[in-house]
Amino acid sequence: MSLALEKRILLTIVTEAVVEQSLLADFARLGVRGYTVTDARGLGSHGLRDAAWDEAASIRIEIICDRNLADALLALLREHYYANYAMINFLHEVEISRPEKF
Amino acid sequence: MSLALEKRILLTIVTEAVVEQSLLADFARLGVRGYTVTDARGLGSHGLRDAAWDEAASIRIEIICDRNLADALLALLREHYYANYAMINFLHEVEISRPEKF
Amino acid sequence: MSLALEKRILLTIVTEAVVEQSLLADFARLGVRGYTVTDARGLGSHGLRDAAWDEAASIRIEIICDRNLADALLALLREHYYANYAMINFLHEVEISRPEKF
Amino acid sequence: MIDVVILFFLLGLLAGLARSELKLPPALYDSLSLVLLLAIGLKGGEGLARQPLLPLLPQLGVVILLGVAQTLIAYAALRRLGRFDRANAAAIAAHYGSVSVATFAVGVNWLNARGIAFEPQLPIFLAVMEVPAILVGIVLARGMATKTDWRRIAHESFLGKGVVLLLGGMAIGWIAGPEGLAPIRPLFFDLFKGILAIFLLEMGLIVARQTSELRRRGLFVIGFGLLMPGFSAVLGIACGMAMGLSVGGLTLLATLAASASYIAVPATMRLAVPEANPGLSLAAVLGVTFPFNILIGIPVYHWLAVLISGGSS
């Protein structure tokens, strides 16, 4: 039996490293109080981003939040980032302990 | 309400860094047009891979695709990689926006 | 149809890099025989951890295991790590091939 | 004879074009550029310590105007002749109005190797010319009435790595003077050319990555990438004459003007004018202008400087 596990959404975004600060600032304004970032490289419709130098570096951002906040974040991405940046995102449900943290 | 979210499979593979190019070339042949790679280290049945030097480096590849492509990729891994390389893989469903990207 | 896919739990932990060895040793004692680690940075209730130097580095540990082991690992975290370390964890079900590996 | 540091650039270029496995760790590239920026700054600051600073202020005004003028002219050319949309024209123009540290370093090396002196304030010009083109480019793309986050942009421009290390290095060089700098000379001065060589090896690899993009972009980008620096160099020499610079100073100011940014500007414009295609600017700057400047441009600018100033080479 898993004690006190609640459900949240894990939203993952893969995008250009150059937008990191701007994106996280926007997220903070929408109420994000926690996130995790890892450096990444990859291929997509904007071509190969192989992290060989700053312009070609990508990041992978993970945010655990409730469905409402996830929706708000997606709306922000759709409006301000989708058109002009290499970016994908996906989400799914996860079980968390310590719900007060998220 | 989440606008226009569709389901796809997120397939994650953790394996030796040395196969990166070869694996991704094989994937491209099967129709993969996007992936994300992060550097990793870890432990498994092939022992400790602590990324202290090239031979001991691992990577973590993520691919969002539909179930059919995922099955094809798994078949490829099973046939050509499972036997000889340190490798695990797992998959689960995720919700995505912009289904035309995947 | 996905051949021979079984279900397991993927437990992900994001925490301070300084505990890596100690945490993994504790996990091994509970029966963990495989894990994957990536370097990470992030924000949480313990503030910004931007990996700019050793004290501020974070890691992201992934463990695929069965529900029982996951529960045991969570209990360990709860008892020995939650109170004093920057740490979150979340889990969800994944499909795996080669169940004998996990 | 061809400088040895240029041979390293060509090695990187060839390796990249042949799709070699050769890669430099990003941390090495960052570390080398840090040392180069500090070294250029220290050297300049050391020289400035021997002269009064106040007379330099009008010169700074002139080079700021030079950067602004270049940006406006490049924008007009790209809009009128190249038929680029506003955002892309503005973004490319900003790259060409700004400057490239690597090109400057190769110019310094070229002059040093020939024993040609230049004024110590040139590194300040380098630092000062990095930013104005960015601001002009953003205004060109957005107009003034925009909700551009100017605070953020000012912060990123004026407190970016390049400006901080150059001006910081100059301040240290100025305070410490030749004697104070002596103990760190082995690292920052004796190793300068070796470090520049490895840095240019990586630049060659980066330039090689632009070729596929270039092929797609067609002739106008190539033509612009070749002609704009020549034009800017003449403008630079004119400004330098107005300031009374020596032939070495003229050559270096021409080189600065002819150079185009590939670090500070792309990063800032990506955020400020996101609808501009970054591949386009980088293909022109890195694929055409940078190699042109370091392989052909610098000697030509020197020849021009001698010619126009009527001085001896």
Added chain:
Amino acid sequence: MIDVVILFFLLGLLAGLARSELKLPPALYDSLSLVLLLAIGLKGGEGLARQPLLPLLPQLGVVILLGVAQTLIAYAALRRLGRFDRANAAAIAAHYGSVSVATFAVGVNWLNARGIAFEPQLPIFLAVMEVPAILVGIVLARGMATKTDWRRIAHESFLGKGVVLLLGGMAIGWIAGPEGLAPIRPLFFDLFKGILAIFLLEMGLIVARQTSELRRRGLFVIGFGLLMPGFSAVLGIACGMAMGLSVGGLTLLATLAASASYIAVPATMRLAVPEANPGLSLAAVLGVTFPFNILIGIPVYHWLAVLISGGSS
């Protein structure tokens, strides 16, 4: 005049306080500290090769006692005057009982720049003083009857990067001697100050990050961070007098005593005494004591050493 390496520290500090984008690749920071540790060790080992080792043993005993005494005194002060809980008092005390390589390197640089000699065993003192405070701190926090994993802690302390590189470098310097070291002199000795300069640039950036934490911590932490090193320095000079050290040696032992660890101790205490707040110790050590020592402390300790020993500067 102010040393050039200190100017680099101030540049980093200012850049950090101005929230500049300047960042050093972590791999560069690690590489620089590796070379510094080896260089300090090599230099010391080279010197030791010229004298018998046995007479040093009692000196090692003295510096171990010095580290233990500092830790106990700091603990008492933090508990009584600062009203800290046991864990935090013990953790902070361990930082101050241990030593900082960067501070030591700046002290060495300061003495070298002034041509003041010091004994070759000082780097051994540096290596030896790193560990005892950690053990004392853990006992203070936990008592002896604890289930602390002493094997792991001993392993991490005695086989940590700092101790291995320092003692390893000393062993190599001792075996190779001046002639054997000649071929590696250009890297480890000629570049030492340049490398120290870049290292201190990064230290400035790191110190700047502590200010927000400091503001929250209030006056006691600042006061402790300023007074404890002064007190330790006097203790260090006393010990040094007992060993018959030269003025240079006294200055450097005072510097060592006054310095507080920000690498080995935080990492070990984080595991051994997890309930202590690491931000608290680092704010004091990095935000107050480190800059105080390198900017003001070292010259003062030298002045004290001259005064107390009655020697000439």
Added chain:
Amino acid sequence: MIDVVILFFLLGLLAGLARSELKLPPALYDSLSLVLLLAIGLKGGEGLARQPLLPLLPQLGVVILLGVAQTLIAYAALRRLGRFDRANAAAIAAHYGSVSVATFAVGVNWLNARGIAFEPQLPIFLAVMEVPAILVGIVLARGMATKTDWRRIAHESFLGKGVVLLLGGMAIGWIAGPEGLAPIRPLFFDLFKGILAIFLLEMGLIVARQTSELRRRGLFVIGFGLLMPGFSAVLGIACGMAMGLSVGGLTLLATLAASASYIAVPATMRLAVPEANPGLSLAAVLGVTFPFNILIGIPVYHWLAVLISGGSS
């Protein structure tokens, strides 16, 4: 007396065996090996500039044959005496037919320290001998009729980091000549031994990681790892005599032949012959042969070279 760079190797080895926390940033290791490869190439190219190149062609043919012969002999020994399966025998044989840059660098250092000259084409031999053994090893494992992706393998072998930097460095050294290289001498030549020292520190750590694997592999691997280099060295001296090399050249060619690859070959064989166990090859190459060569082998090969060639040491 033991070379100082070897002391760094021993320090790394001891630290690794004691399971110290000491780690070098991977970016540092990559950067050091980049400089070493370039420096070896530059030095060789500089020397070649003074002599006609055409007479070297037959020599290249000889060293290619040497690499092929070593691979075949090693394969036969591993199959017959070691009873290894085809894939593992072929993979290990390829490692031993190829060469190790680190071993070569230690050999160069050993000769330089003793003022023993060697021919400038030795670095070309190093570059040329890297690849043939890989191709032979693959054919041995797979036969010719295989669907091996030869294009990919040729690409990875001939355009790998090692070959590109060595040959690129040689080309630059050849074009620039001694005068052209002068400005980059402080980095590539003066720091060579210091850089080699740190590189060998890391090699010591890597070698220490092989011990657990070695223990599992038993005596045959250890025996093979000790005897094969001795045998290859003699073969190398014979080839060198046929080419009329000096004693220094003989020693270095023997060292090359005796050395076994641990960078290019493992990576390529992992893909081309995946069923071979990479731990096996690395245990032999790194756990036995590399330390044997740099600690004992090189002086012995020199002694043999003197003996066989009848020259004076």
